[in-house]
Amino acid sequence: MPVACLVAGAYVARLAVMFTLAWTHSVAKSEWQEDWRATPGGLVLDAVRVEGSGAGMEPPDDAVREGRFYVAHPRLPPQREVLLRRSGATADWRVCMDGSCRPMGALLPVDLPPADADPVRLIQCE
Template identity: 50%
Template sequence: MDRRWLGAWRLSTLGICLSLAAVLQTSPVVFVPTTQFTLAWTHSIEKVRWEEDYAVRLDTLSQQPELQAVQARVRGSAAGMEPPPDAVLRRGWYHYTPTITPPPELRLTRSEFTPDYEVCVQGRCRPMADWMASDGGVTLLKPCRKP
């Protein structure tokens, strides 16, 4: 078997899986096929937009999918949302490279009182509700293989 084809096949089955934390055992899992995406939201109090770029990669040792934080931007600065010291201000956005290792899954609290998270794939942003309705609690976003 051609190793290049096998590598491309493995990457084509990677993506992110969304599920509701409160009903994890019975929650349907929604698979979004992508190896790069942006998670965006507006801070509920400060009304400041935040965007984080992620990549889904295979861990070289375990061959399991993992999230990698690539870049982040915050539109301005506000209480509790100060950009890191190495951030660069360009056209009203503080740009920086996250230095933390993302957890195995992102726990996204979704509320009816704030705009929903947006998931941007190939430059097209859509509310998370387009993929999975909110139950007003936590939605889990994790790297995965196509179920």
């Protein structure tokens, strides 16, 4: 069964079949969450939750307000790879699996060379 992996240079961190990527916008301080699923055809984005709008964090057009988030279900084809940028100037990505969230840096070695720390590739792996 395929799972997702984070790849940073020679380092690989295996994730679950289903997981959430989350981050907080550096200016607007609003949260963005994406629910991903590894499938034999690639990585599928099942849902997007956006806490607010502004500073390039607009909810998708078909989003519906549910509690503090706008929720949408994108219709994208499965992705072979997703590049995750890490500037170091903002809080790290959070990776959530099985009800627990951790910074991406907790899943990858903390002493990554700068060239391996950004970007991190999200891919499907066996």
